[in-house]
Amino acid sequence: MMRGALLALLLSASPAFAVQPDEILSDPGLEARARAISQNLRCPVCQGEDIDDSNAPISRDLRLAVRARLVAGDSDAQVVDYVVARYGEFVLFKPRVDGSSLILWLAGPAMLLAGAAIALAMTRRRAGAAEAESLSAADKARLEALMKK
Structure with a gap:
């Protein structure tokens, strides 16, 4: 009984990831790259969460797309470019410093x-x-x- 309560407490204190077991890649190197990319992509619905932490259906779709692009052989930059081309610069937690955003940075x-x-x-x-x-x-x-006068 005590062990079960301790285990429940430890599991509730750990970070909650929305990544489902069926999304995880079998190659640990590709999965690590996917996680690194996902941490820098904002959920278009939640806006304050990265796509790894979000339970929104669109975040799941983005996670699957990121992993599919990595399996297809894309570089990290190509994967990010793919997502930005579809959702705009808004999905980046760290916007790029180029073009019109350069004005905002400066x-x-x-x-x-x-x-x-x-x-x-x-x-x-x-x-x-x-x-x-x-x-x-x-x-x-x-x-x-x-004055003396």
Whole structure:
């Protein structure tokens, strides 16, 4: 009785994968590649889970497609390209840095640099204005003379 409870506790604490036994490839090397690819592919339905963790039917279809492409001899990049061609860049947890996404990748640092440049220019302008507003020695002497009257 105690062993059964301990086993149930250990099984519930382990990570839950949605990969079904009939999906697992017999070749451990290909299966490891499939798992690595699947961890970087987002479930189109769940959106917050990779396809290995998702129980959605579309995730099962994607897992089977990934494994079928690997068995057919595709490289990891070709498999990812195959999935992206059908579902778009959205399925990638780590979007590629090319084309239009390059603008998004560079927008953050560019805005940070632009903000720093504006802040620096404003600080220098204020310092220059403060120096221009300070009185010359002749003006100070004249002011002193007016104040004593």
